[in-house]
Amino acid sequence: MxxxxxxxxxxxxxxxxxxxxxxxxxxxxxxxxxxxxxxxxxxxxxxxxxxxxxxxxxxxxxxxxxxxxxxxxxxxxxxxxxxxxxxxxxxxxxxxxxxxxxxxxxxxxxxxxxxxxxxxxxxxxxxxxxxxxxxxxxxxxxxxxxxxxxxxxxxxxxxxxxxxxxxxxxxxxxxxxxxxxxxxxxxxxxxxxxxxxxxKKSPVVMSLGRDSYYTMLDMEYDKAITYLLEILAIIVSTEDCQEGVTAFTEKRKPVWKGK
Structure with missing residues (x-):
């Protein structure tokens, strides 16, 4: 445009x-x-x-x-x-x-x-x-x-x-x-x-993390913790998180897929 x-x-x-x-x-x-x-x-x-x-x-x-x-x-x-x-x-x-x-x-x-x-x-x-x-x-x-x-x-x-x-x-x-x-x-x-x-960070994890931050800002503490627990479970299940953990154990830089 x-x-x-x-x-x-x-x-x-x-x-x-x-x-x-x-x-x-x-x-x-x-x-x-x-x-x-x-x-x-x-x-x-x-x-x-x-x-x-x-x-x-x-x-x-x-x-x-x-x-x-x-x-x-x-x-x-x-x-x-x-x-x-x-x-x-x-x-x-x-x-x-x-x-x-x-x-x-x-x-x-x-x-x-x-x-x-x-x-x-x-x-x-x-x-x-x-x-x-x-x-x-x-x-x-x-x-x-x-x-x-x-x-x-x-x-x-x-x-x-x-x-x-x-x-x-x-x-x-x-x-x-x-x-x-x-x-x-x-x-x-x-x-x-x-x-x-x-x-250079994982785009999918960055997006999930950033969006969850803004979403929980106005929540009561207990509701925020419950919500963030669900987000963390989603983040850990992403391909990028698994790649990041694997790369850390293999002492190499991660290759993000954005998934």
Missing amino acids: AYKYILYDIEDGVAKLTLNIPEKMNRLSNETMKEVVAALKEAKDDDSVRVVVMAAAGDQAFCAGANLADFKGLSPVESRKVFSAFADLSRIFIDLGKPSIAAVNGLALAGGFGLALYPDITIASENAKFGLPEINVGVWSCMVSASLPKLVGRRKALELLMTGDMIDAKEAERIGLINKVVPHDKLEETVMNLAKKIS
Whole structure:
């Protein structure tokens, strides 16, 4: 599929999606969000893709969110239709079935803040900044608030949501918003090395394990343990798990079949 607002490339099992409108600070128009969702679905359905990387062109902004002027004068029905694209974007990363990594450089604001958090792992350059400034113009960060407390806790999440203050990459790492801060010139290298490292794991075990992790997050402890016991039984019965155990005993690298 040809894309207008993003770049989509696959190399060595890693699909890289790059927001490619730096002159507009990689803002999320409805068309851009639809392209991102479409590309993620393409990656999901492609068995050659083991890991997905979400990146952005330019140094100024990873993504500055949506253009608020687009929301002016919308009725509730029209608003719901427009904002459904944000909901789709937040869901698709969970439903991806494959590991995902965000490479964040520059500003990650509002919807761009969410786009930086939705992937499984987030690596940021030292000049990245994160914020939810839409509260300053009378908009609440509804989509982001679904996942933010799980990362930083209720109190810190509410502080970010209520104040609209920006935080730098070091503070984002400190509070658990992101995984790691790296020098600006090492961001792409760090992210791609991590993606390639993860891509070498069994794809079927990675998918089962990752999906089970998200499924059990909101379960009661006993229900989670019961559920995970079933998943573990399935994982151990896969060809890849048996190959991994055999390779370990034979002191060789496993050859994954994805089964």
